[in-house]
Amino acid sequence: MDARTLGALLDVVGGPTVRLHTAPAGLAVPVTDVLLYDAHAPLPRAPGALLLAVGVLPEAAGPLVEEAARAGLTGVVVRGTGGPAEVAEAHGVALLSVDEDAAWHQVHLLLASAAGSGPAPAAGGLADLFALADAIAAAVGGATAVEDPRQRILAYSTVPGQAVDEDRRQGILGLQVPVSAENTEQYRVLFAAGGPVRLPALRAGDLPRLAVAVRAGGETLGSIWVVDDGRLAPDAEQTLVQGASTAALLLLRSRAAQELARHQGGDLLRRLLDGSADDTAAGRLGVRGPVRVAAFVLGTAAGLPDAEQTALRLLDVVRLQCEARYGRHACVLLDGVVYALLPGPGERHVKLAEDIVARAGQALRVPVRAALGEVVPEPGRAADSRADADLVLRLLGPELPVASVDAVRPRVVLLRLTELLGERRELSAGAWRRVLDHDERHGTEYARTLVCFFDAGCDMAGAAKLLGVHPNTCRYRLRQLQQQTGVDLDDADERLVLWLQLRTLAGLTAATA
Incomplete structure (x- = not known):
């Protein structure tokens, strides 16, 4: 080729x-x-x-x-x-x-x-491992299993007529070696050895094992286990060593294919997020229908001496959790933010984000925040959902570590209005400046009174309660305000604009005024 x-x-x-x-x-x-x-x-x-x-x-x-x-x-x-x-x-x-x-x-x-001519599919690597397990089993005369370092069974032999025990049955059923103190000790012995080791049966009715670690350089990639019913071939240990060498190549090739697939998926996701993807990107990524962008960020990245490495670890945690929930999944790290594309509908997205924040915070020992954009009808609109998530990130903090854009929509709108009003001269001009100027020159509290009046729904008694004064005092201030600054509080449009400008440009609320 x-x-x-x-x-x-x-x-x-x-x-x-x-x-x-x-x-x-x-x-x-x-x-x-x-x-x-x-x-x-x-x-x-x-x-x-x-x-x-x-x-x-x-x-x-x-x-x-x-x-x-x-x-x-x-x-x-x-x-x-x-x-x-x-x-x-x-x-x-x-x-x-x-x-x-x-x-x-x-x-x-x-x-x-x-x-190469193209990335090997993930299933192809597993098929090769199953073929290897069968070949080893036929050569040594015992049922064989290939495991990763976390004792997950990657492949197992299916040669008929070979003896098995309950441990093997349970392991294959769950694709995970049953956990026990005895098992842990056998793995310790195996990984400390320089070659094949023979291990006794763990309990009555079980069979011994012949096992070898699979290594590449100084890295342990997994192990191979053979059920020993006393009839293994004389050269079983030598065959197992050769099998471990082949397994190392297959596992490295599988890892390379996975790394390449992740890189390609991350690049496709980056293009979707910045709006530069073509019409085929979503199909190549394997997503369709409604999606939502979730953004994860370190809560204290600025103070971390190894912020970049910690962000990469955060990427691993997010990817692992998303893959556990959705299978093969693309995540990408952009400018210190980890983005994941979650398939719709979005009922469980907030719970997933909360779980990831909790796990990542515990694993990385730093606070983590998560923001979710709006669910969009197709992957081609992912850039819109990402823009929502980026806005929500700016609103998060210790008191609000996880939020969706729908949950904080009013605050998001005010944030964008603040930016928009501040950028345009004609939108930042108006009576609010006269009110603040009057307060500064004459020591009045008109701005504070106005904000409390607005926050109370233009209810005089409610405004007086927020101010801690008698309603007549509040009423008097508002009359004086109108006379001295020219504000017309009977005009609903003027009230709306004045409230928005005081709330956004001056940053005043009843709690902060």
């Missing part, structure tokens, strides 16, 4: 994650592979490959770019800014960069998966 071109690869992963600085040979050049630079080994001749400049500072990458050109490579990827663009131009090599804090192994997984 034809290799991706550099342009096609950038369509998949380009943007904030991978930036192109120069492509002197054009974007139609092929990308056949992604290599990690090793300073202690000669650079292989690999036409069409991208080279990740591991351990090389961008400003010192000139010689590596020249070497890459001699090896026929398509491009070099540096970490950070300030790469040798002029050297790359001169030698016909593309120069790309990733963020300074990007992990090279994650960049490699992302680019290697994108450089």
